[in-house]
Every structure is written in structure tokens, then in C-alpha cells.
Amino acid sequence: MNGAESLVDTLAGQGVDICFANPGTSEMHFLKALENPRMRSVLCLFEGVCTGAADGYYRMKGTPASTLLHLGPGLANGLANIHNAKRAGSGMVNIVGEHSAAHLKYDPPLMSDIEGLARPLSHWVRRVDGPHTVGWDVATAVAKASEHPGQIATLILPGDASWLEAGNVPALPPVQPARAKAPEAARVEHIARVLRSGEPTLIVLAGRATRGTALELAGRIKAATGCRLATQFFTARIERGAGRVSLERIPYAVGQALEYLKGFRHIITVETTEPIAFFSYPDKPSLLKAPGTGVHALAEVDEDSTAALAMLAEALDATRTAPVLQARAEAIVPSGTLGPATIAQALAAALPENCILVDESLTTGRETMGLTVGAAPHDLINNMGGSIGYGTPVATGAALACPDRRVFCMVGDGSAMYTIQSLWTQAREGLDITTIIFANNSYAILKQEYANMGAGAPGPQALAMIDIDRPRIDWLAMAKSMGVRAAAVDTAEAFHKAMVDSAREPGPALIEVRL
Structure with missing residues (x-):
């Protein structure tokens, strides 16, 4: 088994069974290894499609995909959608090909500072030392990408580490990523007091709080306290529509957002920050809350929002309160001008x-x-x-x-x-x-x-x-x-x-x- 075969075998063993690929010469042994029946390889004609597809895969599957990118320029082509994925909390494992170690000293045309390109938009970057370490490196990358929120793991694979023999590589058990922690009980109790006060309060949900059990719990809290629920203007993924808890959307335009938020005395954040303007504008604020509005974090971005909302619902005696669900709108087929x-x-x-x-x-x-x-x-x-x-x-x-x-x-x-x-x-x-x-x-x-x-x-x-x-x-x-x-x-x-x-x-x- 060579290094590339060890890499693909380990990816599949760790649960990463799809690779969005745009290969080049340095990655031919990796390409051969992708014939592994446990791995699905998907050809994309531009690296930004590879990284964007890995983002979309994670948002719906909840587990990271891998990408195959050709050297530094290939990584650079994919960086814009790596940026979007990082902001969305999506995990992915980027495998970036590299020249063999012996070839780098000649400064070939495609040589670049891959680590320097990767670090600003990666949570974890490693260069493979040799074929014998590939398995452990890949397992670590998958574990990192699988954390909450998802992380960007970038592994640089030199050509010789790919084609040289790795020997008998033992099967590695799946590495368990760090689990999201629940918030402190004192913080939850403080927020319960805020909601009991009856003062106008907005809960802003993001991350995993906009779907599943967390969203249902937020709906119960809304029904029990009279607070309102919203998201930032952009959210990674929301379960919405008929039969689900409906979320308001903080407006994009600064003036409209200021008007929307001015009536709230408290803003409670769940896996997000307080509302800010998307851009800076002359004579307009960056922070959108009204003066005097308090901001309280129920769950930070790396915390378990479902556990946090369950604790809050328990503190408010709202676990059995029925949430108000969105009714199905009449399906009216429109006619006339598009608008x-x-x-x-x-x-x-x-x-x-x-x-x-x-x-x-x-x-x-x-x-x-x-x-x-x-x-x-x-x-x-x-x-x-x-x-x-x-x-x-x-x-x-x-x-x-x-x-x-x-x-x-x-x-x-x-x-x-x-x-x-x-x-x-x-x-x-x-x-x-x-x-x-x-x-x-x-x-x-x-x-x-x-x-x-x-x-x-x-x-x-x-x-x-x-x-x-x-x-x-x-x-x-x-x-x-x-x-x-x-x-x-x-x-x-x-x-x-x-x-x-x-x-x-x-x-x-x-x-x-x-x-």
C-alpha cells in the first residue's frame, strides 16, 4: 500500500466517503487510489466548485467531505468558497497536492507557499512528512473537521509521500472529535430571569439551533414567554415552512435593521453574535442594536445549543408548552409581471x-x-x-x-x-x-x-x-x-x-x- 492508498483508505475508514476533485500531475497516485470502492469521487471543473460542494454536503449531511486540489494555485482557486464554508461552520478536509520534497529545491513553476495560503482560512494545517504518517495525519484531519462547529482541515500531500510505500498500515479506529459543551447553569438562569421580566426580548438563532429539537424548544420558549425569534439575515441552514416554528429575519439594510431592533430591551444570542451591519457605511453604525439594549449569550458558537435551549426551557417551565407552528399558506399560482x-x-x-x-x-x-x-x-x-x-x-x-x-x-x-x-x-x-x-x-x-x-x-x-x-x-x-x-x-x-x-x-x- 502506498501513501495515497493509505490516505484514501483512512478517509473512508473515518467516514469520509466522497471527494470533490480537480486533480493535476502531482496527484496522479491519489487519483489511482480514488478507485477504492468505498470512496465516491466527483470531478469538478474548477476548484471553487470542489470547495463549495464540500460546504453544501456538510450543511445537509453533517459530516465532512474531502476535496482534492492541485498545489497552491488550485487551493487559491478554492479559497473563496472555503471562506464561505468557514463562516457557515462547515467542516471539510482539503487534500492539497505538492511537489516531491526532492523537487522543491529547484523552485519549479508551480511551487508556492501552500501553508501560507491555507492558514488564514483553515483551522488546522499539516504537511505530510512521509508515507508512514499519512494515516495518522488523515485521521487527525477528519477529527478536526468533525468538531462543532465544523472546521477547515488542510492536509498537504507531497508527491513522494503519495507514491512511496507506506508498508502495512493498521486500520485506525475513528478518532472522536471534541464534543460541544453545554453552557453554565448560572448563565442559563440569568437569561431565564431576563425572559421572566417581560421586557421586550429577541432570541437570535444560528448554527444548529435553527432546526430539529433546538428549533422546537425555541418555539416552546417563545410561546411561554412572549419573546420573539429571529435569525441573522444570512443563516447556514434553516428548517422552515408549514408545520415548523417560524423565524423572523433581521433585515439586511442598516436602516431597516435599526428600525426592526429598536423596540427590544434584550437580545439573546444562540450560536451567533449580536447583529452587525454586513458592510460599513458613511455615517451609519456597525452595531445594529438600539442604545441600552442588553446582549446575552445563551450558547456560544462552539457550545451545544440544543442542550442550552433545553436547560432554558426547563428553567422557564416551558418544556410542555406547545409551540406555535407556521400554517400552510394557500398555494396561489400567480400571473402577470415578475416581481x-x-x-x-x-x-x-x-x-x-x-x-x-x-x-x-x-x-x-x-x-x-x-x-x-x-x-x-x-x-x-x-x-x-x-x-x-x-x-x-x-x-x-x-x-x-x-x-x-x-x-x-x-x-x-x-x-x-x-x-x-x-x-x-x-x-x-x-x-x-x-x-x-x-x-x-x-x-x-x-x-x-x-x-x-x-x-x-x-x-x-x-x-x-x-x-x-x-x-x-x-x-x-x-x-x-x-x-x-x-x-x-x-x-x-x-x-x-x-x-x-x-x-x-x-x-x-x-x-x-x-x-
């Missing part, structure tokens, strides 16, 4: 039960998401890191994690062009994904931000850096070229029909929504 309201109506009517909705629609989605809370139960995934080009890769990984669930990915046309290669992987793997591209032929969000920054009215040159209509992107041809069926719509009823039709057939589909 935030009719788009939301079409989504609410067309989304099938138990689907996954990945949102990178930016301008359009800001208004749409608040109007779809009464849709059939589904999971919503947002971009936590703000680096665009996450949507279609994350949808790809989510579909591989949950092959029995349809994935809908809403993305703006500007964002879609960053990682459009995802469509090819979706077609090759036969994934049940509907990509919805809102084509306004512009980085419309930047037009809003231009005004928010107080830069005045954009002139012709500034507009030329924001509009993407010269030439106009042919999304139908783009999809066809990568093996994805596609349709264009320009009315609300046509949009609804295209979504329903897309879910009736297996495999990927693309809908261009012409705005």
Missing part, C-alpha cells in the same frame, strides 16, 4: 415538500424569502461569508448529500458566472437540481450599494462596471453546452410552471427568469 411578490407566490406554490432551497439571489431574494414562510416544509441555505459564486456549488454538494430530495438553487446572473461549471458536474452526476437564474443583466445589488455608500449617481464608466448586458449572456445555450435542460420565462405563471415541470423529471434543469 418579488409574484416570484414568492410562484415559489411558495411550486416548492415540493422536503426540498432544499439554496439562496444566492441577492437583490431579488431579499424580499422574496420573507414571503415564502408558508410554503411546504423545506430547508433554506444562505451564503454566510458573502463571497459570491457559492450557490451552484453548494447546491451540488447538497444534492449529493440528499439524493432523495430535489434542490432548488436561486442565483443572480452575476453570481452564477463565478462557478457556472457546477452545471457540468450536476449533469455528469445526474443530480436533481433546478437552477433558477434571475437575469437582470446587471450586478443590481451594486447599484443599491453605490447609493448606500453615498457615492452619488453612477456615471457611464461606473455603470459599465456594474451592467453585464454587453454582450448579454445566453443562459439557455450555456446550460445546453453542459448537458442541462433549460427554459426561459418572463411571466409569473410561466415561472411557476417551469419549476413544477423541472421537478417532474430526474436530473438537473435551469430556468432563466428574465427580469
Whole structure:
């Protein structure tokens, strides 16, 4: 068994059975080792798709995937979506190929400081010393990636460590990651007193608190105390829709967020921080709470929010209080012009039960998401890191994690062009994904931000850096070229029909929504 075979065998033994790969010359022995029947390898045509897919896989599966990246430049190509994954608390194991140790002294063209590239966005970085240590290194990487919240583990694999014999490598037991701890009882009691006071209180949920038992417990606490429940504007994953506890959404725009938060005397955070502005703006605050509002952390990002909410519900005698659940909105098929309201109506009517909705629609989605809370139960995934080009890769990984669930990915046309290669992987793997591209032929969000920054009215040159209509992107041809069926719509009823039709057939589909 050589080092590469030891690596793949250990990954599979530790429960990591999928690799999103974009290999190069240094990784050929790894590529050979991926023929291991316990490992599924998925080819991606750009490293940002590899890392984004690993993010989406973790968000739905809860266990890390691996990536295979080619040397420093390959890692660099994947860093934007590693950033998004890190912000979302997603775990992944990045295997980065490297030249053999003997070759590095000649400073070959692809030589770079891989550790220097990896460290700012990794929680753990290690360079393999030789084939005999690969197994232990990989097991440690998987354990690190599996912590709560998920961690980014980056393992650098020199070519000679890959091709040299590792000898008889014993099977390693799965390394147990550190378990999330519960908060101190005194902190929980303090927050119980806050909620008993009757003063206006908002609980802001994130991480694992936005789904499952934790979300139900939060609903019981809301029903017992009269507090309100919300999320930050972007959340890694939310279980929402009919029959679930409904969460408000703190607005993105600073002015709207300030107005929303001004009535609360207390903000309780669960696996998140107090609300802050996404960007800094002239003459606008970064902290969004009203003066005098107290902030209380029930569960820090590395703590067990389910245990924390259970302790709080017990302290408030709310464990048997029935939560108020979201009613199913009437499924009205809209007609006429496309806009935030009719788009939301079409989504609410067309989304099938138990689907996954990945949102990178930016301008359009800001208004749409608040109007779809009464849709059939589904999971919503947002971009936590703000680096665009996450949507279609994350949808790809989510579909591989949950092959029995349809994935809908809403993305703006500007964002879609960053990682459009995802469509090819979706077609090759036969994934049940509907990509919805809102084509306004512009980085419309930047037009809003231009005004928010107080830069005045954009002139012709500034507009030329924001509009993407010269030439106009042919999304139908783009999809066809990568093996994805596609349709264009320009009315609300046509949009609804295209979504329903897309879910009736297996495999990927693309809908261009012409705005």
C-alpha cells in the first residue's frame, strides 16, 4: 500500500466517503487510489466548485467531505468558497497536492507557499512528512473537521509521500472529535430571569439551533414567554415552512435593521453574535442594536445549543408548552409581471415538500424569502461569508448529500458566472437540481450599494462596471453546452410552471427568469 492508498483508505475508514476533485500531475497516485470502492469521487471543473460542494454536503449531511486540489494555485482557486464554508461552520478536509520534497529545491513553476495560503482560512494545517504518517495525519484531519462547529482541515500531500510505500498500515479506529459543551447553569438562569421580566426580548438563532429539537424548544420558549425569534439575515441552514416554528429575519439594510431592533430591551444570542451591519457605511453604525439594549449569550458558537435551549426551557417551565407552528399558506399560482411578490407566490406554490432551497439571489431574494414562510416544509441555505459564486456549488454538494430530495438553487446572473461549471458536474452526476437564474443583466445589488455608500449617481464608466448586458449572456445555450435542460420565462405563471415541470423529471434543469 502506498501513501495515497493509505490516505484514501483512512478517509473512508473515518467516514469520509466522497471527494470533490480537480486533480493535476502531482496527484496522479491519489487519483489511482480514488478507485477504492468505498470512496465516491466527483470531478469538478474548477476548484471553487470542489470547495463549495464540500460546504453544501456538510450543511445537509453533517459530516465532512474531502476535496482534492492541485498545489497552491488550485487551493487559491478554492479559497473563496472555503471562506464561505468557514463562516457557515462547515467542516471539510482539503487534500492539497505538492511537489516531491526532492523537487522543491529547484523552485519549479508551480511551487508556492501552500501553508501560507491555507492558514488564514483553515483551522488546522499539516504537511505530510512521509508515507508512514499519512494515516495518522488523515485521521487527525477528519477529527478536526468533525468538531462543532465544523472546521477547515488542510492536509498537504507531497508527491513522494503519495507514491512511496507506506508498508502495512493498521486500520485506525475513528478518532472522536471534541464534543460541544453545554453552557453554565448560572448563565442559563440569568437569561431565564431576563425572559421572566417581560421586557421586550429577541432570541437570535444560528448554527444548529435553527432546526430539529433546538428549533422546537425555541418555539416552546417563545410561546411561554412572549419573546420573539429571529435569525441573522444570512443563516447556514434553516428548517422552515408549514408545520415548523417560524423565524423572523433581521433585515439586511442598516436602516431597516435599526428600525426592526429598536423596540427590544434584550437580545439573546444562540450560536451567533449580536447583529452587525454586513458592510460599513458613511455615517451609519456597525452595531445594529438600539442604545441600552442588553446582549446575552445563551450558547456560544462552539457550545451545544440544543442542550442550552433545553436547560432554558426547563428553567422557564416551558418544556410542555406547545409551540406555535407556521400554517400552510394557500398555494396561489400567480400571473402577470415578475416581481418579488409574484416570484414568492410562484415559489411558495411550486416548492415540493422536503426540498432544499439554496439562496444566492441577492437583490431579488431579499424580499422574496420573507414571503415564502408558508410554503411546504423545506430547508433554506444562505451564503454566510458573502463571497459570491457559492450557490451552484453548494447546491451540488447538497444534492449529493440528499439524493432523495430535489434542490432548488436561486442565483443572480452575476453570481452564477463565478462557478457556472457546477452545471457540468450536476449533469455528469445526474443530480436533481433546478437552477433558477434571475437575469437582470446587471450586478443590481451594486447599484443599491453605490447609493448606500453615498457615492452619488453612477456615471457611464461606473455603470459599465456594474451592467453585464454587453454582450448579454445566453443562459439557455450555456446550460445546453453542459448537458442541462433549460427554459426561459418572463411571466409569473410561466415561472411557476417551469419549476413544477423541472421537478417532474430526474436530473438537473435551469430556468432563466428574465427580469
